[in-house]
Amino acid sequence: MLVHELTTPALVVDARTLDSNIATMSGVRPGSRLRPHVKAFKSTAMARHVSIEGGHRSFCCATLREMEGMADAGLGEDLLLANETLDRERLGALVRRGDARVTVAVDSPETIAVAAASGAEVLIDVDVGLPRCGCEPEDAAALAELARSQGVPVRGVMGYEGHAVALADRTERHRSVQESMQLLRAAAAEVGADITSAGGTGTFDMHPDTDEVQAGSYLLMDTHYDRLGLPFTMALWLESTVVSVSPKGWFVLDCGLKSLGMDHGDPAVEGMQVFFCSDEHTTVLPGEGSATPSVGDRVRVLPAHVDPTVAYHSTLHVADGEDVLESWPVDLRGW
Amino acid sequence: MLVHELTTPALVVDARTLDSNIATMSGVRPGSRLRPHVKAFKSTAMARHVSIEGGHRSFCCATLREMEGMADAGLGEDLLLANETLDRERLGALVRRGDARVTVAVDSPETIAVAAASGAEVLIDVDVGLPRCGCEPEDAAALAELARSQGVPVRGVMGYEGHAVALADRTERHRSVQESMQLLRAAAAEVGADITSAGGTGTFDMHPDTDEVQAGSYLLMDTHYDRLGLPFTMALWLESTVVSVSPKGWFVLDCGLKSLGMDHGDPAVEGMQVFFCSDEHTTVLPGEGSATPSVGDRVRVLPAHVDPTVAYHSTLHVADGEDVLESWPVDLRGW
Numbered sequence: 001m002l003v004h005e006l007t008t009p010a011l012v013v014d015a016r017t018l019d020s021n022i023a024t025m026s027g028v029r030p031g032s033r034l035r036p037h038v039k040a041f042k043s044t045a046m047a048r049h050v051s052i053e054g055g056h057r058s059f060c061c062a063t064l065r066e067m068e069g070m071a072d073a074g075l076g077e078d079l080l081l082a083n084e085t086l087d088r089e090r091l092g093a094l095v096r097r098g099d100a101r102v103t104v105a106v107d108s109p110e111t112i113a114v115a116a117a118s119g120a121e122v123l124i125d126v127d128v129g130l131p132r133c134g135c136e137p138e139d140a141a142a143l144a145e146l147a148r149s150q151g152v153p154v155r156g157v158m159g160y161e162g163h164a165v166a167l168a169d170r171t172e173r174h175r176s177v178q179e180s181m182q183l184l185r186a187a188a189a190e191v192g193a194d195i196t197s198a199g200g201t202g203t204f205d206m207h208p209d210t211d212e213v214q215a216g217s218y219l220l221m222d223t224h225y226d227r228l229g230l231p232f233t234m235a236l237w238l239e240s241t242v243v244s245v246s247p248k249g250w251f252v253l254d255c256g257l258k259s260l261g262m263d264h265g266d267p268a269v270e271g272m273q274v275f276f277c278s279d280e281h282t283t284v285l286p287g288e289g290s291a292t293p294s295v296g297d298r299v300r301v302l303p304a305h306v307d308p309t310v311a312y313h314s315t316l317h318v319a320d321g322e323d324v325l326e327s328w329p330v331d332l333r334g335w
Numbered sequence: 336m337l338v339h340e341l342t343t344p345a346l347v348v349d350a351r352t353l354d355s356n357i358a359t360m361s362g363v364r365p366g367s368r369l370r371p372h373v374k375a376f377k378s379t380a381m382a383r384h385v386s387i388e389g390g391h392r393s394f395c396c397a398t399l400r401e402m403e404g405m406a407d408a409g410l411g412e413d414l415l416l417a418n419e420t421l422d423r424e425r426l427g428a429l430v431r432r433g434d435a436r437v438t439v440a441v442d443s444p445e446t447i448a449v450a451a452a453s454g455a456e457v458l459i460d461v462d463v464g465l466p467r468c469g470c471e472p473e474d475a476a477a478l479a480e481l482a483r484s485q486g487v488p489v490r491g492v493m494g495y496e497g498h499a500v501a502l503a504d505r506t507e508r509h510r511s512v513q514e515s516m517q518l519l520r521a522a523a524a525e526v527g528a529d530i531t532s533a534g535g536t537g538t539f540d541m542h543p544d545t546d547e548v549q550a551g552s553y554l555l556m557d558t559h560y561d562r563l564g565l566p567f568t569m570a571l572w573l574e575s576t577v578v579s580v581s582p583k584g585w586f587v588l589d590c591g592l593k594s595l596g597m598d599h600g601d602p603a604v605e606g607m608q609v610f611f612c613s614d615e616h617t618t619v620l621p622g623e624g625s626a627t628p629s630v631g632d633r634v635r636v637l638p639a640h641v642d643p644t645v646a647y648h649s650t651l652h653v654a655d656g657e658d659v660l661e662s663w664p665v666d667l668r669g670w
Contacts, residue, residue, distance in 0.1 A: 007422065007670055032362055062615045083615060084578040084587075086631045087342065107579055110630040127554060131610065132530065132618050133579040133587050158460055162613065243419040244468040252419075252468050257643040259670075263597040263612065275466060277572065279374055279642050280397045282420060283467050295445040296421045307614050308592040314669055334649055335342055335594075 001324040006317060007240045009255035011310065012300075013318045013323055017235035018219060019053055022118040024231050026054040026220050028205055034211060035060045035080060035197065038332060040216025040307050042066065043316055044073035045328035050219065053076065060197075060214045063089050067102065069332040076100025080123065080197065082158060082214055083306035084111045084133055092118035103155055107135040109146060116150040123197060126187045128159035128180035137183045156195030157182035160214065161228050165202035168228065185209065202228055222306040224264045230257040238301040238309070239317075240268070240282070242293045250275060251292055253282040253299055260301070261308025336659040339633050341652060343576045344590035346645065347635075348653045350660055352570035353554060355390055360553050361389040361564050363540050368547060370395045370415060370532065373667060375551025375642050377401065378651055379408035380663035381623045385554065386410065395549045399425050402437065404667040411435025415458065415532065417467055417493060417549055419446045427453035427542075438490055442470040444481060451485040458532060463494035463515035472518045476525035491530030494519040495549070500537035503563065512541040520544065537563055556639040559599045573602070573644070574634040574652075575617070578629045585610060586627055588617040588634055595636070596643025604639040 003012055012217070025034060036050050039082040041060035047070065058078035061067045064087060067079050071094060081104040085091055095102045095118050105125040106112045112135040115122045125144050127134030135143055144154045164176035181198065188196050199206070199213035202225065206211050217225050229297055238259060244252040256277045260267050266274040271290045282301065286292045293299060301311040310316070316328040338347055355567035361371060371385050374397035380407060385390060393413035396402045399422060402414050406429060416439040420426055430437045430453050440460040441447045450457045459478050462469030479489045493592055499511035516533065523531050534541070537560065542548050552560050555571040573594060579587040588604075591612045595602050596605065601609040602617070606625045610618040621627045628634060638644040645651070651663045 007425075009670060083589075084630075085589075086576055086578060090342075104592070108630050111578070127581065127583075131581070131583070131585055132613060132616055134581075138581060241421055244448070246462065246466070246469075247471060248462075250466055254418075254420075254670075257596060257598050257640070258646040261592060261597070262643070263592050278467060280466055295443050297418075303345060305592070308597070312592040335344060335589075 002322045003239060003324060004322065005182045006239055008239050008322065009259040010239045011313045011316050012239050013239055013316050014235045015318050015320045016316050017233050020055040021221070021232045021235060022050060023217050025204065025215065026056065029213055032058055035212045035214050037062070037082070037214050037216030038066050038070065040310070041219060041316065042310055042330050042332035043328045044069055044075060044331055046316060047075055048073065058212070060216070063335050064094070065335050066332045067100070068094055071097060071100035079103065081105060082085055082160070082197070084125065086110065088114045088117045091120055095119040105133070106143065106147065107133055110132060112143065112147045112150065112152060115147065115152050115235050116132045121153040121155050121193065122147055123158045124154060124187070124191055126157050126159040126184055128161050128183045128198070129164070129176070130160060130162035132162065134159060137187045140187035141164060144191040154191060156193030156197065156211070157184060157191050159187070159196035160198060160200070161203060161221050162200070165200040166224065166228070170229070173203060174206050177203045181207070181210060189302055195229050201225055201230065201232070217306050220266070220306045222309070223268045223302050223304050234302060236303065236306060238303060240299050240301050242295055242299060245292060245295055250283050250285050253284060253301065254280060255301055256280045259309070259312050260303055261305040261311070264304035267304050269299060270302070336658060337657045338574060338654050339657065341574055341659065344594040345574045345647045346651050347572055347574050348555060348651050349570045350653050350655045351518040352568050356554055356556070356567045356570060357389040358386060360539065360550065364548050366390050367393055370547045370549050372397070372417070372549050372551030373401050373405060375645070375653065376554060377645055377665045377667035378663045379404055379666055381411060381651060383408065383409055393547070393622070395551070398670050399429070400670050401667045402435070403429055404582070406432060406435035414438065417439060417495070419460065421448045421449055423452045426455055430454040440468070440493055440514045441470065441478065442468055443483065447478065447482045447485065447487060450482065450487050456488040457482055458491050458493040458530065459489060459526055460520070461492050461519055461535070463496050463518045464499070464511070465495060465497035467497065469494060472522045475522035479526040489526060491528030491532065491546070492519060493520070493532035495533060495535070496538060497535070500535040501559065501563070505564070507537060509541050512538045516542070516545060527655055536560055536565065552641050555641050557644070558603045558637050558639050569637060571638065571641060573638060575634050575636050577630055577632045577634060580627060580630055585618050585620050588619060588636065589615060590636055591615045591617050591641050594644070595638055595648050596640040596646070598643060599639035602639050604634060614660050642658065
């Protein structure tokens, strides 16, 4: 199969760029120093590839579905649900299978009770500045004590500095990470933690004292992360077909709001200007000096945000040049 | 099954509101005067329900996958692909099955060649003001002649006034529709058309002279359409669970960028203020006078844009109060 034979819209991964991103990351954060986040690609085939090529054996998940699917695929050696869950039945069933090490983030008595009932290990999730999940740093020790009093093993702490990862200025980003990690380390000392877990693609090299970094976007990248000047290259594009060309100057692709995560804005087309996206269309204006393509031509669209883009697709096609080497099912979708 | 027993996030449809929306629409546009657009719900079970309750037997699709799935479900009596396609193999295979009437929009010699090769009937797609697909109105007759010269039956014209459907001011919206339909009727007269097909939920009652209106969002609605003062009520919500409550005042739901189409902005929560969405989280601030919910509570989230929201989900749960009556597979996803 060749790339131009794929039914469009189709997500295509450049195999060499992906492997280069894996190598760059594992050079800086080898083995268990990185916990790759499967939420960015939602594919057990890709997780297996990352594990083999990058040498990472512990993974990070955002949903119970991702945890279950990773265990199903034999990739359950050390799975962290870096998120709170209230679903004690499914968490308990996953633990009882016995083929996965299951750790879950907790930040409240309620989520600790779920971990206790299900037999999972925990990380105490600490609010380090992102207004989302996580307990107050000063409450971490009491929560750890509560967990231990219920027989729940506390492996350590996590604190995601999501407010810092996309700061455009590297110095400012670094300072923000340092502030957050000061809070996390203080909480870790109180908790008595084996593991500190934090970070993301934008801050992967700012965590000398953090045991493990949770990053996933570095593998495929997107136009949003591409602006940060990171040593990772965009490996993903949305292969699309020109379905209409207007004499008024625009042309229309067969991809749109149902094949692209839109929270970071419009996707990009090299040398062209994206006008707007509809459900199954993207209207594009040729850039200055660029020729308008013809009906039937293929155009590569670069997603603005990788995670919610991949979640719309059932397949990631892996290509070397024009050759489609493999087609990885996106088998971790849903909840 | 009760609604609060569903694994979250879960899309839930209020059965009575849905049926009220169906009745309101079929009262104004009965039978073939409406061609319900399946892109808004992507479910053959729901299409069948709309057909039975609303009395509509012709449907509109945005993708070949939707066309194929509707034919598979025995709903192929009169299917329009209201979109251009270059995929002559799949379109041809669909026509050759013989269990569906297949009509496709064309706006170029290339798309007419695809229709000719595959044996489909066509509507000439006319640009009536939305910068997307469609030929210039003055080129419609020549394209129709080209199609007929290749043995392609030309059923008529279509022209989607997408630039008008969401105009907030009804008078302005109406004037814009009238301008567009003047262009479409002129093209129809030149083409010699049996069918004029246009419109959407926002303009459904502004088409006295259009043979069929293409509307889908009226069935489930969203906060974007809800602002227009249409006689349709929001029938869809995203059932979510509170996974974290911060002493700083916010709380966090287990839904986010992968369960909500985001191109129209953040979703809404009644009486609350949505702060921001992450991949699998929505951070919410309690509204003035509203109590902060507790960890484990259920919260209903109202999507801003129905079509790209449904496309993230595998199931639409249909409920009457707390009772889940049916769970309809969202079986028309992908391409």
